[in-house]
Amino acid sequence: xxxxxxxxxxxxxxxxxxxxxxxxxxxxxxxxxxxxxxxNRDTLKMFDRFRGEVVMPxxxxxxxRCTGCQxxxxxxxxxxxxxxxxxxxxxxxxxxxxxIDQHIYHLGMCTMCGLCIEACPTDxxxxxxxxxxxxxxxxxxxxxxxxxxxxxKAGIED
Amino acid sequence: xxxxxxxxxxxHNWLFxxxxxxxxxxxxxxxxxxxxxxxxxxxxxxxxxxxxKVAAWxxxxxxxxxxxxxxxxxxxxxxxxLVSKELTGTVKADKFLYNLAPYFVIVTALMALAxxxxxxxxxxxxxxxxxxxxxxxSSIGVIGILLGGWSSNNKFALIGAxxxxxxxxxxxxxxxxxxxxxxxxxxxxxLSEIVEVQKNGWLIVQGHIPxxxxxxxxxxxxxxxxxxxxxxxxxxxSELGAGFHTEYSGMKFAxxxxxxxxxxxIIAAIGTTLFFGGWLSPFGITESIPWLGVFxxxxxxxxLVFLMMWFRWTFPRLRIDQLLTLEWKYLLPLNLLNxxxxxxxxWLNLTIQF
Ligand code: SF4
Ligand code: SF4
Numbered sequence: 001x002x003x004x005x006x007x008x009x010x011x012x013x014x015x016x017x018x019x020x021x022x023x024x025x026x027x028x029x030x031x032x033x034x035x036x037x038x039x040n041r042d043t044l045k046m047f048d049r050f051r052g053e054v055v056m057p058x059x060x061x062x063x064x065r066c067t068g069c070q071x072x073x074x075x076x077x078x079x080x081x082x083x084x085x086x087x088x089x090x091x092x093x094x095x096x097x098x099x100i101d102q103h104i105y106h107l108g109m110c111t112m113c114g115l116c117i118e119a120c121p122t123d124x125x126x127x128x129x130x131x132x133x134x135x136x137x138x139x140x141x142x143x144x145x146x147x148x149x150x151x152x153k154a155g156i157e158d
Numbered sequence: 159x160x161x162x163x164x165x166x167x168x169x170h171n172w173l174f175x176x177x178x179x180x181x182x183x184x185x186x187x188x189x190x191x192x193x194x195x196x197x198x199x200x201x202x203x204x205x206x207x208x209x210x211k212v213a214a215w216x217x218x219x220x221x222x223x224x225x226x227x228x229x230x231x232x233x234x235x236x237x238x239x240l241v242s243k244e245l246t247g248t249v250k251a252d253k254f255l256y257n258l259a260p261y262f263v264i265v266t267a268l269m270a271l272a273x274x275x276x277x278x279x280x281x282x283x284x285x286x287x288x289x290x291x292x293x294x295x296s297s298i299g300v301i302g303i304l305l306g307g308w309s310s311n312n313k314f315a316l317i318g319a320x321x322x323x324x325x326x327x328x329x330x331x332x333x334x335x336x337x338x339x340x341x342x343x344x345x346x347x348x349l350s351e352i353v354e355v356q357k358n359g360w361l362i363v364q365g366h367i368p369x370x371x372x373x374x375x376x377x378x379x380x381x382x383x384x385x386x387x388x389x390x391x392x393x394x395x396s397e398l399g400a401g402f403h404t405e406y407s408g409m410k411f412a413x414x415x416x417x418x419x420x421x422x423x424i425i426a427a428i429g430t431t432l433f434f435g436g437w438l439s440p441f442g443i444t445e446s447i448p449w450l451g452v453f454x455x456x457x458x459x460x461x462l463v464f465l466m467m468w469f470r471w472t473f474p475r476l477r478i479d480q481l482l483t484l485e486w487k488y489l490l491p492l493n494l495l496n497x498x499x500x501x502x503x504x505w506l507n508l509t510i511q512f
């Protein structure tokens with residue numbers, strides 16, 4: 001009879017649920033996921049997938065991978081990225097070529113959606129895991145991602 | 159006056175020796191009321207803390223651990239904060255009823271505590287219809303909720319209060335019938351008498367199958383009665399703000415909050431008294447030391463309270479039609495069958511006695 005079948009199934013599923021949470025309850029002392037933040041400030045490391053802010057990695061010789069294609073600027077839904085670029089003569093080939101002057105990133109407007117990072121064809125920008133982003137004035141939140149004097153790594157555009 | 163105030167004979171005799179009889183009994187009642195009030199206000203606060211800790215452990219968190227050692231003073235601090243807060247209200251609220259509602263809820267919750275035998279002789283009010291009194295008192299609480307929801311002139315509060323009305327009236331039936339099942343086997347409505355009966359084995363053992371069914375129904379209906387998850391549509395945060403107490407702040411909110419926890423304690427205490435032998439120790443191991451009864455009583459009650467917390471942090475909230483289906487299509491018919499079964503078992507003497 002399905003009436004009693006329902007009761008049986010109901011009780012069974014409820015008990016299954018309670019055993020799951022019960023197991024969590026018993027093991028909670030070992031694996032609490034709470035970070036007691038200011039206390040463990042020195043040792044706290046964020047997860048790999050944590051989205052702190054957008055950064056542009058540079059290698060040892062101060063070269064980045066950004067070609068100035070502006071795809072990230074277009075992809076950003078709220079205009080957090082501005083690229084100031086220029087056509088300059090490439091010293092190696094002697095041809096004129098598009099190069100970034102400043103890759104400006106407004107952390108204060110960013111919603112951490114990640115679309116710019118998806119859009120970048122050369123993987124020039126990525127997520128950093130830092131989380132102490134508070135400052136005393138919002139103008140500090142506007143950052144220039146490419147370091148002064150840096151240039152694009154050779155061969156990226158090919 | 160045939161009220162038996164049997165908490166401590168010494169104070170009783172002392173009071174009667176220094177005062178005329180009438181004044182002495184009034185003084186005694188006031189004294190007991192104050193003691194109960196103090197104990198249960200603090201106990202309620204610590205139940206809140208326990209709930210928060212247990213919730214944290216269920217969710218792999220740590221829970222309050224900053225105020226005092228291990229967070230032990232957290233709820234005290236919360237209560238202090240609530241006392242110091244402004245009492246706000248809506249402009250077109252029905253002021254009289256609005257102010258009255260929290261007292262309905264908290265007073266009934268505290269009144270129900272009077273009839274529990276915490277241990278031998280430790281009972282404020284040993285009334286011979288104790289179980290009936292509990293049922294009657296616990297259904298007054300819902301009036302407070304209805305009044306609060308109605309008078310605060312807020313649609314969320316009103317919806318919450320109406321849901322509470324539906325829910326409490328339906329589930330009152332199941333609580334009543336499952337208690338009735340146990341009254342069949344204990345043969346008395348007086349709580350101290352019911353505990354006395356269980357000296358030959360706790361009622362859940364004596365009544366075996368129907369008692370276990372009655373206990374399950376009682377726990378489900380009792381959880382619904384206290385408006386806790388999974389039956390918390392009354393204050394469903396995601397739908398109604400805070401339900402019937404949306405417009406309350408400060409101490410009045412604290413009354414509702416405290417009443418919820420005291421009600422939870424009461425449901426667990428009824429469960430302990432009716433099914434698990436009240437203050438009796440398992441197998442009578444500490445029978446010679448009567449005051450240890452308090453320990454057993456509170457211990458068993460806390461286990462049942464923990465069970466209700468376990469429900470709360472496991473099950474998702476029911477929809478209103480599911481709630482009513484559960485009550486009217488499942489719990490109620492099962493309960494009626496169960497009563498017949500229990501009657502048969504008592505009639506044919508199939509109970510297990512030690
Ligand atoms: S993460 Fe999103 S919002 Fe932030 S800069 Fe990139 S695209 Fe814009
Ligand atoms: S960061 Fe990537 S997408 Fe943005 S301009 Fe540079 S290369 Fe293009």
